[in-house]
Structures are given as structure tokens and as C-alpha cells.
Amino acid sequence: MSKKTFNRSGIVKNGILVMGIFLILLTQVLATGVGQHHPKAGNQDKWEGDVVKEEFKAGEMIVEHVVDNHEWHILSYGDFHLTIPLPVILYYDGGLHFFMSSKFHHGHSEYNGFGIAGEGKHKGKIVRVLRERFLDDQVIVHDENQALPLDFSITKTVLAIFMSLIFMSWLFIHIARMYRKRKGEAPKGIQSLLEPLIIFIRDDIAKPSIGEKRYMRYMPYLLTLFFFIFFNNLFGLIPFFPGGANVTGNIAVTMVMAVFTFLITTFSANKYYWIHIVNTPGVPWWLKIPVPLMPVVELIGIFTKPFVLMIRLFANITAGHIIVLGFISLIFIFGEINVGLGYGVSVISVAFSVFMDFLELLVAFIQAYVFTLLSALYFGMATEESH
Amino acid sequence: MELVSPGIGLIFWMTLSFGIVIWLLGKYAWNPIMKSLHEREESIDKALHEADLARKQMEDLKASNEELLKEAKEERDEILKQAREIKEKLIEDARIKASEEAGRIVESAKEAIENEKMAAMTELKNEVAGLSIEIAEKLLERELSDKKRQKEYVEQLIKKAKLN
Numbered sequence A: 001m002s003k004k005t006f007n008r009s010g011i012v013k014n015g016i017l018v019m020g021i022f023l024i025l026l027t028q029v030l031a032t033g034v035g036q037h038h039p040k041a042g043n044q045d046k047w048e049g050d051v052v053k054e055e056f057k058a059g060e061m062i063v064e065h066v067v068d069n070h071e072w073h074i075l076s077y078g079d080f081h082l083t084i085p086l087p088v089i090l091y092y093d094g095g096l097h098f099f100m101s102s103k104f105h106h107g108h109s110e111y112n113g114f115g116i117a118g119e120g121k122h123k124g125k126i127v128r129v130l131r132e133r134f135l136d137d138q139v140i141v142h143d144e145n146q147a148l149p150l151d152f153s154i155t156k157t158v159l160a161i162f163m164s165l166i167f168m169s170w171l172f173i174h175i176a177r178m179y180r181k182r183k184g185e186a187p188k189g190i191q192s193l194l195e196p197l198i199i200f201i202r203d204d205i206a207k208p209s210i211g212e213k214r215y216m217r218y219m220p221y222l223l224t225l226f227f228f229i230f231f232n233n234l235f236g237l238i239p240f241f242p243g244g245a246n247v248t249g250n251i252a253v254t255m256v257m258a259v260f261t262f263l264i265t266t267f268s269a270n271k272y273y274w275i276h277i278v279n280t281p282g283v284p285w286w287l288k289i290p291v292p293l294m295p296v297v298e299l300i301g302i303f304t305k306p307f308v309l310m311i312r313l314f315a316n317i318t319a320g321h322i323i324v325l326g327f328i329s330l331i332f333i334f335g336e337i338n339v340g341l342g343y344g345v346s347v348i349s350v351a352f353s354v355f356m357d358f359l360e361l362l363v364a365f366i367q368a369y370v371f372t373l374l375s376a377l378y379f380g381m382a383t384e385e386s387h
Numbered sequence B: 001m002e003l004v005s006p007g008i009g010l011i012f013w014m015t016l017s018f019g020i021v022i023w024l025l026g027k028y029a030w031n032p033i034m035k036s037l038h039e040r041e042e043s044i045d046k047a048l049h050e051a052d053l054a055r056k057q058m059e060d061l062k063a064s065n066e067e068l069l070k071e072a073k074e075e076r077d078e079i080l081k082q083a084r085e086i087k088e089k090l091i092e093d094a095r096i097k098a099s100e101e102a103g104r105i106v107e108s109a110k111e112a113i114e115n116e117k118m119a120a121m122t123e124l125k126n127e128v129a130g131l132s133i134e135i136a137e138k139l140l141e142r143e144l145s146d147k148k149r150q151k152e153y154v155e156q157l158i159k160k161a162k163l164n
Helices: A002-037 A058-066 A131-137 A156-181 A190-210 A215-237 A251-268 A271-278 A293-337 A339-383 B008-143 B147-163
Strands: A071-077 A080-085 A087-092 A095-100 A114-116 A126-128
Touching: A058 A293, A071 A156, A087 A114, A087 A126, A156 A190, A156 A215, A156 A251, A156 B008, A190 A215, A190 A339, A190 B008, A215 A251, A215 A293, A215 A339, A215 B008, A251 A293, A251 A339, A251 B008, A271 A293, A271 A339, A293 A339, B008 B147
Parallel strands: none
Antiparallel strands: A071 A080, A087 A095, A114 A126
16 A cells, blocks of 8 residues: 555656756746847836846746755845845854854855855855955855865754754644643644644554564654654745745755664664675575675665655655746746736736645645655664564 | 755754754653553553453343243243142042042942841841741641641741742
């Protein structure tokens, strides 16, 4: 049963990814097309400032919304930008540098020689500013003669992680207290809302994947993992603060979770797991000796499993966000051609965005489920007794 | 591309905070919740099991009651049957006894009658003998003078006596 669900979610996810890439291309083509035919179309646009501005770049806008940021942008109106500045923590040249991201003035200025690269291969990252270039045309690029600072800033994603983790801690400790208070009674309120999910993870994920005897040891990790992914997927769908951060669509976040799964799998593996890798049963001997083909394949498999976990979640969530942003971008792209056209397209765009948001609600659950299920399956494989 | 290159800061903070939260929730949320759930499920299981047991006991009780009732009925039937048999036997016995008694009474009556008859006969014979002797005496007294008539008379008497 679990395999079937997994496959179906795989189809959904691939579809979303393909659609996302298609939309990016479409918006970019449209955007460049618009730019060529009406180079000054943005002049009368009421969304743009009163000064001459470059045309709306959908691709840039989408990527900006999907990636991490050193400030939490809430809204812009003309030249007015409402953002929450976040602390920047840099380790550079043996010392820690600590200041607020507002010092960068949304990436337009440098501070103490640090700045957010506007272009180049380190675009969007905090770099050592190449002074000549900055003085020339106010563009920040990395000075290749200097080392890159290690960026430990509390970025938008980090803050969102903290907030969601604090929220989860509060929520579940509160629920645990409810369980203690109402011992032996039927669940009530938020407790009864989340209890089915907890029982679902225990009875439909952990028990069948790991087995009755050993599942308890992995429950804290699986439950934390599931609810972290699930809540952040949902928060990511909220378009403004405190939601809107693309936590589970950030490859660093999914990587850390995949590494946790990998480490737990590897450290709880028993001898049968390693025997299975070194001397895979049921495989002809000539695949093992003299060329250890199967052991090599199995060894690679140890690493591909968490790698796929990382990519799957990241790609799904990012793709979903890209599609929604793509639909919204279409409004502004058509709006640049003609304001009325923009309004006209907005109806279709909003309708598609609403549809996508509903789909994303489904994906939010499915991806949390799949990540947790596969982690549980790997733990089950690692701890399985000889059969 | 920034989208697919994980940043060191994010990895650091995520690992730290996620690790802490796994530990924190494990200790203060998941384990108590799992324990409570387990306890509640066990108590529900136990309650259901006990209810099942009680139902089974009730059924057993009912079955044993029925068994008891059946036994009682059988016993009653048995007793009744025995009583009837005894009654019949008693009547039969009484009848046999009565008929025997009656037979015996008849027999003894017959015997008594026979005896009485014998006694009467004897008495009659004795009477007859006495009478004969008296007659003889009278005859002797009267008729002793006339031999021929005597003889005739004797013969006559004898003839009469033979008739008896």
C-alpha cells in the first residue's frame, strides 16, 4: 500500500517539477519579449516607481522569492520597502562580525567591506566587496583576492526554522501536558486534532516499517521530522510574514534532515545490514567476485537514499512555489503590455494559483509522509534481523 | 546557482536547532504522549477484554442455569415416574394380596363348610344310629312277640335305611 502511494506522489511531483520549469521558461520568454517590443512600457506602470525602472523580470522575481534572504521582505510600494532586518553573523579572518542586515540597505551598500553580491557566481551571498567595481558602478561583486566570509547569519529561512521549531515545541509540550492532565480520558481540542496524525505515524509508518519491537526508539525522530516538514510546508504556503519562508524548499534544510536520517540509519545498522551490503544474498557470485559490482552498487545505494530524500522534498516544494509565483508573474508580464490585459489575465492566474495552492496542501502532507515513511523504511532495513 | 547550493550558516543553524528540538520534544512531548497513548490503549483493551470475559461468564452462567433446570426437570420426571411405578406396584400387590386373601378365605370357608358338613353328617349318622337303636329298642319292645312280623319289619326297616 505504501509503495503505491509513493509512486502516485512521485507522478504528481514530477508533473509539478516539469510544469514549474515550463512556467519559468514561459515567463522568461514572455518577459524578454515584452522588454524588446515595449522597452519603456514600465514607465506608466503604477506598480513601478516614478523613476525610470527596468522591466519586470519574472525569473529573477521568482528565484528571489524561493531562495534565502538576509532580510525578511514584507512589501514594497514604490521606493518604500517594508522589511524586517535580520542579524548578520560572519566568521571572517579569525573573527566574528555581528551586525544587522539593514546596514546593507537591501543590498545596495557595503558594510565593513562586506556586501551582498549583486552578480557573479556568488550572487545573493555575503562577500568581500571588490572596491573598484563598487566605486565604479555601485555593483557588489566578490573580491577574488580575499577569502569568502563564512555566513552564519540568522537569515529569513533560519528565523523561519526557529519560529516553527519554537511553535512545535510549545504545541507538543502543551499537548503532552494535556495528556498528563487528562489521563485515561478521551482527547480534546488540539489534542484530538493531532492525535490521529501521531497515531498514523506510529501505526502506519513506524510499526510496519521498523517492526513492533524496535519502533519506539525512532518515534521521537520520526514525529519531529514529520511535523517539522508538514508545518513548514503549510507555513510556506502563507504568502506573508510569519509564513512565506521557503524552509522545506531549501536544499540546506532538506540536506540536514536527510543527513540525520542517514546517520541514524548507519549508526543503528546491525550486522545483517552490512552483510547484505558486502555479500548481497540472492545474487550470482560472479557479480561479487572478482569484480565487486554488487557491493559497490549497494555502497552507492547507502548514499543515494538520503540524497534522493533531500532532492525530492526540495524539488517538490520549490517547484510548487515556482508555479504559483509563475502564475502571479503572468499578471505583471501582461500588465506591462497593457494594464487591462493584466487585469484580464489576473482572473485566470488567480484561479490557477488557487488550484495550485490546493494541490500544494495535498503535497504538503504527502511529502511529509513520504520523507517520514522512507526514513522509517531505511531504519527498518538497517535493524532488520536475518530472514 | 544559489537555489541548489546549501549554505553553511543554514546547515549549522538547522542542525543545531533541529537536533535540540528532537531531543527536547523526545523528552518532554513524544515520550509522554506515546506513553499516555499506550496506556490509554491498554486500558481500552483491558476494558474490552473484561467486558468480553463478563459476557462469556454470563453466557456460561446462563448455560449452567439451563443445565440445572434441565437436570431438575429430568429429576422431577424421574421421581414422578418412580412414584407412578410404586403406586402401580402397590395397587398390583394389594390386588394380588386381596385376591390371595379372598382365595384363602374361600378355601377356609370351604374347609369349614366341609368340616361342618362332616360334623353334621357324623351327627346325623349318630342321630340315625341312635334313632335306629331307639327304633330297634321300640321294635324289640313291641314286636318281639311276633317273629314273622319282626322279620318283615326288620327287612322293611333295612330297606328304608338303605334309602338313606
